[in-house]
Amino acid sequence: MLHNLAALVKYRGLIQSLVVRDVKARYRGSVLGFFWSFINPLLLLLVYSFVFGYVLPNKVPSAEPYPLFLFCGILPWTWFASSLIESSGVLVSGGNLIKKVLFPAEVLPIVTVLANMVHFLFGLPILLIFLLFAKGHHWPPLSELAWFPVVMLVQLILTTAFALILSALTVHFRDIRDILSNILTVWFFATPVIYPWFDAPQGTKQFLSFNPMTHVIVSYQEILFFEGPFGHLKWLLVLGVISLFFFLFGYFIFDRLRDTFAEEV
Amino acid sequence: MANAIELTNVSKVYRRYSRKRQFATLKSALLSRSLVRDLNPEDTFPAVQDVTFNLPTGRTLGVIGRNGSGKSTLLKLVAGITKPTTGSVKVNGRISALIELGAGFHPEISGRENVFINGIMLGLTKREITRRFDEIVEFAELKDFIDAPVKTYSSGMYMRLGFAVAIHVDPDVLLVDEVLAVGDEGFTHKCLDKFGEFKRRGKTILLVTHSLGLVERFCDEALWMDGGKKKGTGDPVRVVGAYITNVEKSEEATLAAADARAHGSAAAMSPDDPASAALPDHPIETANAPTDMFRATEGRWGSREIEITEVQLLGPDGTAGHVFHSGEPMTVRLQLRAPVAMEDFVLGVGIFNAEGLCCYGTNTSIEELKAVRIIGDAEAKFDIARLDLVEGTYKLDVAVHKQDGYPFDYHRLLYTFRVKSRTKDVGIYRPEHSWSFSESMKFSRTSSPGDLDDSH
Numbered sequence: 001m002l003h004n005l006a007a008l009v010k011y012r013g014l015i016q017s018l019v020v021r022d023v024k025a026r027y028r029g030s031v032l033g034f035f036w037s038f039i040n041p042l043l044l045l046l047v048y049s050f051v052f053g054y055v056l057p058n059k060v061p062s063a064e065p066y067p068l069f070l071f072c073g074i075l076p077w078t079w080f081a082s083s084l085i086e087s088s089g090v091l092v093s094g095g096n097l098i099k100k101v102l103f104p105a106e107v108l109p110i111v112t113v114l115a116n117m118v119h120f121l122f123g124l125p126i127l128l129i130f131l132l133f134a135k136g137h138h139w140p141p142l143s144e145l146a147w148f149p150v151v152m153l154v155q156l157i158l159t160t161a162f163a164l165i166l167s168a169l170t171v172h173f174r175d176i177r178d179i180l181s182n183i184l185t186v187w188f189f190a191t192p193v194i195y196p197w198f199d200a201p202q203g204t205k206q207f208l209s210f211n212p213m214t215h216v217i218v219s220y221q222e223i224l225f226f227e228g229p230f231g232h233l234k235w236l237l238v239l240g241v242i243s244l245f246f247f248l249f250g251y252f253i254f255d256r257l258r259d260t261f262a263e264e265v
Numbered sequence: 266m267a268n269a270i271e272l273t274n275v276s277k278v279y280r281r282y283s284r285k286r287q288f289a290t291l292k293s294a295l296l297s298r299s300l301v302r303d304l305n306p307e308d309t310f311p312a313v314q315d316v317t318f319n320l321p322t323g324r325t326l327g328v329i330g331r332n333g334s335g336k337s338t339l340l341k342l343v344a345g346i347t348k349p350t351t352g353s354v355k356v357n358g359r360i361s362a363l364i365e366l367g368a369g370f371h372p373e374i375s376g377r378e379n380v381f382i383n384g385i386m387l388g389l390t391k392r393e394i395t396r397r398f399d400e401i402v403e404f405a406e407l408k409d410f411i412d413a414p415v416k417t418y419s420s421g422m423y424m425r426l427g428f429a430v431a432i433h434v435d436p437d438v439l440l441v442d443e444v445l446a447v448g449d450e451g452f453t454h455k456c457l458d459k460f461g462e463f464k465r466r467g468k469t470i471l472l473v474t475h476s477l478g479l480v481e482r483f484c485d486e487a488l489w490m491d492g493g494k495k496k497g498t499g500d501p502v503r504v505v506g507a508y509i510t511n512v513e514k515s516e517e518a519t520l521a522a523a524d525a526r527a528h529g530s531a532a533a534m535s536p537d538d539p540a541s542a543a544l545p546d547h548p549i550e551t552a553n554a555p556t557d558m559f560r561a562t563e564g565r566w567g568s569r570e571i572e573i574t575e576v577q578l579l580g581p582d583g584t585a586g587h588v589f590h591s592g593e594p595m596t597v598r599l600q601l602r603a604p605v606a607m608e609d610f611v612l613g614v615g616i617f618n619a620e621g622l623c624c625y626g627t628n629t630s631i632e633e634l635k636a637v638r639i640i641g642d643a644e645a646k647f648d649i650a651r652l653d654l655v656e657g658t659y660k661l662d663v664a665v666h667k668q669d670g671y672p673f674d675y676h677r678l679l680y681t682f683r684v685k686s687r688t689k690d691v692g693i694y695r696p697e698h699s700w701s702f703s704e705s706m707k708f709s710r711t712s713s714p715g716d717l718d719d720s721h
Contacts, residue, residue: 013385013390013391014382014385014386017381017382017385017391021371021374021382024373024374024378025371025374028373028374028414029373096365096368096369097368097369097386098346099346099365099368100346100362100364100365100368100369101346101364101368101369101386101387102344102346102362103386259347259348262341262347263279263280263347
């Protein structure tokens with residue numbers, strides 16, 4: 001397993017080209033092209049702002065300006081959720097490669113996660129514009145912004161671990177894809193994206209802290225949105241360590257199932 | 266000499282899931298607690314069984330065998346795409362496998378980008394591809410289209426590009442699975458030239474193909490797979506010869522079975538009622554009319570006042586068979602029976618090709634033979650000194666009827682035989698022929714002498 005993991009480094013050139021290809025190919029033929037990477041989260045933002053700003057105006061003072069708060073959570077959540085959805089089908093749809101080309105299969109889910117990360121990065125300029133023009137909002141200090149890449153790294157490891165497990169299992173159980181979209185809906189509401197974690201009731205708060213994505217999203221929010229020090233840092237680092245082990249576990253499962261892929265997809 | 270490929274007692278067993286497993290989902294697997302059982306199916310299919318062979322570096326091996334004999338699985342095992350169930354596979358050097366050309370091309374992006382990504386997948390670095398890019402494009406003959414998205418390519422263009430990339434990977438071991446049919450004649454020759462160049466440079470090639478001529482011409486060794494097992498190995502000409510003989514035997518068996526079926530259905534028709542036996546478009550009074558001669562519907566009809574009880578095709582050694590070689594003698598032997606003496610009858614034979622075209626037809630009346638009498642059991646032989654037909658499947662008509670066409674027993678296309686030939690000439694009839702040239706003109710043989718020898 002570790003041998004295979006090390007061999008993966010050899011394939012970084014391939015991973016890089018495939019990510020570029022994925023990003024390029026996704027919006028090929030559409031009029032707006034890669035602007036969809038902006039527009040998609042923007043539209044989602046509009047919907048939630050409308051619902052929670054006008055339809056159900058349940059103002060939480062700590063989460064104002066609400067659209068900005070929302071955006072800090074939705075952008076990374078979209079990365080996470082679409083990575084999982086896409087990677088669950090990636091081995092099946094890439095079956096031709098697995099069957100006909102000598103090819104390390106884990107490249108496919110990894111590329112999926114990375115390509116979605118690129119879309120996440122494309123969305124950041126919009127976030128930047130929001131931060132600049134939001135009324136009465138502070139500009140996050142540089143000392144906190146420096147932690148931003150660390151949060152991304154933790155999310156990357158965590159997402160990749162999930163992607164590896166899901167992609168491998170979906171080869172054997174195609175229904176994971178359908179179950180997954182439902183799970184992700186529940187998961188979305190169980191993650192403090194549309195409401196602040198700090199204002200949740202004590203019991204709920206504790207319950208939510210078992211959700212790894214809570215700590216990722218709260219970290220983004222603390223860095224970009226909330227004033228004051230990055231208090232969630234220690235949670236994030238613990239999650240980072242757990243994610244690393246989880247990644248190894250995910251890779252182990254993937255590696256164990258590897259030889260069955262060529263026959264099953 | 267070091268071995269480039271070493272296979273030791275390699276077996277590959279595919280799981281064959283029962284119908285239940287195919288519809289099984291996670292839910293049902295959990296509910297019936299059959300998860301573990303389903304993942305350990307008892308029903309298995311051995312695709313490759315206990316194959317051992319070594320291929321020294323620089324040699325070219327041709328793998329032949331019928332469909333489903335495990336050739337492609339063997340290739341995938343060597344390529345490392347699937348792992349052997351038991352045994353070990355060792356390959357020394359960089360492998361490039363031409364299994365499916367252009368696998369991994371993304372339809373939406375340009376040929377240029379696909380060349381890079383495909384090249385990287387096959388193990389090249391970006392710099393190596395940049396260096397060879399022009400060569401690849403030129404080889405694929407796609408200069409004008411390289412920047413168009415691959416989805417706009419024709420299938421031939423797609424395959425050519427895939428082939429060009431794969432062949433420029435510069436592997437130490439090249440694995441080729443029946444991919445030479447990817448272009449026009451010119452492109453095929455270019456591919457063969459490229460293989461030849463590989464050979465000269467001391468690379469190892471493993472070729473899975475149905476093109477036996479190619480194996481004989483091009484390979485140093487041949488491996489014959491049959492039912493997942495190694496059936497023969499060694500000198501290509503010898504192995505290919507053994508394989509052809511074996512294929513003929515099984516074709517013989519299939520044709521015999523088909524004949525038996527045809528007779529079975531023909532015999533089911535009532536023999537004494539010509540009207541009901543005749544097919545609607547075969548009115549008996551025109552059974553011998555020229556228009557009917559060319560209509561290719563099989564069947565049997567006639568009054569059976571004289572009956573053809575058995576038809577056999579005899580080869581040069583006098584044994585009955587269904588597979589014959591072009592240029593060799595063939596005899597049609599008819600067993601007849603006439604319960605009462607008859608004086609007005611004609612025997613006829615017709616040979617039709619697979620398209621239903623009459624290749625040859627004659628009868629005793631045409632050949633100015635007048636029947637005198639037949640009573641009881643009789644035998645007639647129609648000797649063909651040289652069966653000068655090109656390769657293909659042919660059907661036989663035999664008939665006995667009155668001078669005026671009234672059918673006693675008409676067997677329409679009920680007997681099938683196959684003509685084999687080592688030369689791939691075309692048409693229907695092959696006249697006995699040879700070439701001769703003046704001094705100022707010279708030819709050399711492109712294939713081993715066995716290729717042109719009909720009787721091998």
